[in-house]
Amino acid sequence: MQRREFVQLAGLGAGALILPMSMMGNEIPVEALLDPGMDVAMKKKLADVALNTAKSLGASYADARIGRYLNQYVFTREDKVQNTVNTESFGIGIRVIADGTWGFASTNEVNEEGIKKATQQAVAIARANSSIQKEPVVLAPVKSHGEVSWKTPIKKDFKEVPVSEKVDLLLSANAAAMDNGANFVNSALFMVNEQKYFASTEGSYIDQDVHRIWPTFGVTAIDREAGKFKSRDALSAPMGMGYEYMDGLASEKVEGPNGLILYRNSYDMIEDAKNAALQAKEKLTAKSVDPGKYDLALEPNHLGLTIHESVGHPLELDRVLGYEANYAGTSFATLDKWKSGDFKYGSDIVNLVADKTQPHSLGAVGYDDEGVKTKKWDLVRNGVLTNYQAIRDQVHIIDQNESHGCCYSESWNDVQFQRMPNVSLEPGKEKYSIHDMVKDIEKGIYIAGRGSYSIDQQRYNFQFGGTLFYEIKDGEIAGMLDDVAYQSNTQEFWNSCTKICDKDDYRMFGSFFDGKGQPPQVSAVSHGCSTARFDDVNVINTGRTV
Known part of the structure; x- marks a missing residue:
């Protein structure tokens, strides 16, 4: 370059x-x-x-x-x-x-x-x-x-x-943030x-x-007297859509706890930028979290990243086989666990699917890059590991005779190979909203948006932060928190999932630049889910030093 x-x-x-x-x-x-x-x-x-x-x-x-x-x-x-x-x-x-x-x-x-x-x-x-x-x-x-x-x-x-x-849209979003304290x-x-x-x-x-x-922004608010600054990134998701995504239709909004506005299939960038400035200022005085065990309510824009790292990557068959070990690592979800037929990846309500046909998703195409018609298939059903992601020259290794249709190349100049399809958590079947979930939690934290994270080379032990954190006490939002990150391992985490909101809360997170391979290539992939509850998860305070 x-x-x-x-x-x-x-x-x-x-x-x-x-x-x-x-x-x-x-x-x-x-x-x-x-x-x-x-x-x-x-x-x-x-x-x-x-x-x-x-x-x-x-x-x-x-x-x-x-x-x-x-x-x-x-x-x-x-x-x-x-x-x-x-x-x-x-x-x-x-x-x-x-x-x-x-x-x-x-x-x-x-x-x-x-x-x-x-x-x-x-x-x-x-x-x-x-x-x-x-x-x-x-x-x-x-x-x-x-x-x-x-x-x-x-x-x-x-x-x-x-x-x-x-340009006018971006500058208007910037002005909305600046006018509200950014x-x-x-x-x-x-x-x-x-x-x-x-x-x-x-x-x-x-x-x-x-x-x-993909529309995105970053807002920063400063407390000069205290010598502190806090940021809040956009709550948008990259989408497989045209420019109509920027229309910001009110019918596509979801109201979260504490009046938090979330977006689905349409995005109001100006409104989000205004709220981002107000929330970045609020973070400057937010209470620092007390470390310990909490029940977590994780909204889709946040949980999508956890799905990406702890489900999407470890269930790529080439990674399971060690082909990616030099660059991206291996996987804890080895073939013996799949062959056993009873490996509990998650709790009974956890159903994780791969789907290259999902409307508005980044991975949606009619055919993959080796001419296979795309489809949907199970990865985890009722908590049990059932399948991987594999292409034409891989599926015989897992005794299957049909490609999953997830072959992709970032350009004409690169060879196509197995890439992550959209990997999503199915919503709960019973009518259940995020507000119902908050009411059912005595001691917990609601987390929205992505933050810094770390996960080991086998995609097992991990730590995730977020964008916004709200304390839940006795079924009510008690205020904003800061310095929050949770730690777990993939199997323990997904087995701690006890409740999932219904389809009315379903939204997508996306990665525009997901890297893999040598020479490295990127692909775009979405992860859909509804807000989900995970019980008794270890939370640390990222602002404190030992």
Whole structure:
């Protein structure tokens, strides 16, 4: 990455994230985002060049992915625009099996000559790799889909919304925070459109148009006399939606304890920024928590991260098998626990599902990146570990003959591999609200939003913080707390789950930049749940030193 690109894309405000290469590409004029790009007939013709070349060279299987990745980012701070960025990345990735071994190559020369060269390289790499391959690749069968398409069901394409409108929204949110006591505020909009075309020697030609959006901000309030500062981040969730997510419809709001406003499938950024400033100021005088055992009521924007780290990652089959040990770690949820058929991952009411079809989720697509139609399946049912996340060349290891449809690559330039689907906790079946839950707790803490966290390399022992904390005494909110984090291990934690709110409280958390693999790639994934209660959990005070 060149220094100029780094400063443009990663150096300012909420853009301080180091963005992956697929989220960058070449900078383009904003109007170029509306260019329709290559038509489907030409994509099919060029994909066939790759497939036919691979077969002529003796490959037993080949797939080609033509990808156009469009990104727009807007960054602001207080009353200033820090940066607006529009990028495009376009190319083709070709994956083959030759001599029983995978080979992959890619090129941004999306023409017959460039594609033939890349395909020849992919086959040569496969043959070179075959000398150290211990067992041939075994692919689960997949249905040939013919020529099909899928689109994120958006109502408003971000590419058609003027940048000035997006800037006005961010600056208005900043002003709302500043007017209500914030000393500093930065905000950002991340918008992504993946235009992906997949073709394989098994007869599938799949065209997909995927949209994602993430509005976010950070607010800081300062007590200069006390020398203290406190922050509150946005309570938004990244979503698989169009710009309609920013409409902030009142019907999509959920009122939590103490008048806390939470959002579902629609987001009022200005209102959230105003409340963030007020709550950041309140945190300056909040009571520091007394460490001990508490019953926790964890709202979805918070619990989603715990699901991600303690369920999503440990149930990735490649991680279970040790393939990710060097980079991301291994998993406590080993094959022997699954084979036993009675490993209690959680209490009887805990049902955790993987789902690549979930509406509005970041992971929602019609087909994965190896042409498998996506679906929903159980990971934990009635508290018992029942399955993992696996793709075509993995499922035979767990005695299954159908891919789960969770293969993904962050761009045309990277090989596809197993990635986490949306992993979610099913809501409770009985009518039960967060207000009912608070009334049922004698000594507890309600936690909203994400915070700092730590989890070991087997995804077992962990510690999680949050954004907002409210003490619960004898069934009522007793005031705001600070310096809260809870500690547990995955099995103990999920077995302590005693109550889950119903579907009316169900919302999603999301990760826009979930990293995995070497070389590293990112993917976007959501985690849905309703507010859930966990009993007798160890809470520490993060502000005290021993």
